[in-house]
Amino acid sequence: MLKLIYSPRSRATRVLALLHELGALEQVRLEIVAIERMDGSGARDPRNPHPDGKVPLLLDGEVQIWESAAIIQYLADRFADAGLSIPPGDAQRGAYLSWFAWYAGVLEPVLILEFAGVQHPLLERNFRGKQEAQARLRQALQGRDYLLGERFTAADLLLHSAYAWMGKPGDPVIDAWVERCMARPGAAFARDFDSQMLAAA
Template identity: 65%
Template sequence: MITLYHSPNSRSTRIAGLLKELDALDRVAIEVVTIQREDGSGARDPRNPHPDGKVPLLVHDGNLIWESSAIIQYLAELFPEAGLNVPVGDPRRGAYLSWLAWYAGVVEPVLVLQFLGIDHPGIAKTFRTHDDLKARLAAALSDRPYLLGDRYTAADLLLHSPYAWFGKPGVPEIDAWVERCMDRPGARFAAEFDAKHGA
């Protein structure tokens, strides 16, 4: 049994969208739970087994998988027939894994710190700046529709998600890519699901 613990309009929204892209909605149950929100609303849900009470959390036969990057890689490999992963042996696998890790290790910290108004030279040296992020993405998308070429992958689903949430950055290559990703069946499903199950 596989269950996604999800709270509408949160980081787990992208995982709900992934389940649609993987054609796995009949194989993964979505358990809607509450979480403590940044604005102080909401509360930890006792039904959610995440050690921190957060989402997303995937539970597969009693085993917990947490963090979006890990869950996305796990699900894309568990349901390979959808073609959203890059399998071992494919020459693009290194880049694919690097994009997933870059999101967790660089993109999310940079965007959260910027959102909180925290700035320090050490942050830029360690994680880079938002301008650096945009330059890296724009360069990758300068001659292709998706991060790894002509095919949409789970890396695109993860990396575009903060711009789907906070708004496009005003860089033509990135804005067009975000629009392509937001026009996918998974993104549309997740928006409809959250609208139906939101508070």
């Protein structure tokens, strides 16, 4: 059985939302661990096999899959019947995979640097700025509900999660997309699950 190393209200929450969307919750065992939080609370949990003590981490037998973008791709392909992945050979597969790489290599770094108040021309040349990132998203979403058209995919689940966590950017096109993604059953399930976990702690 697959195992997800998990902590509530963390980057692992989006993986839980995905598992609900995939109908795969009963096929993945959750291992709840403590993590070091941004506010200084928490601590590294010795039960967590992640090499950095972080979450999420997916275990498939002896195989470890780390980083949200990789885990989400892996699960969406593993449970492909749910229709959240774009299969090899499909004309949209390249764009689908590119969004995962763009999230990890551009969007999340840009948003974190902006949040931290860090600016430097070298960073902007490499990662682009917040405005350029939002323009790229707006262009992709113009006239469509989701990144690849009218179909919600695991790429939407990953990319919208940054704004679900940090707040919508105030762009009507992007905001509407974030709201559509946040209204999905998986997102609602994961929010409720985390709230219950924290209330019981």
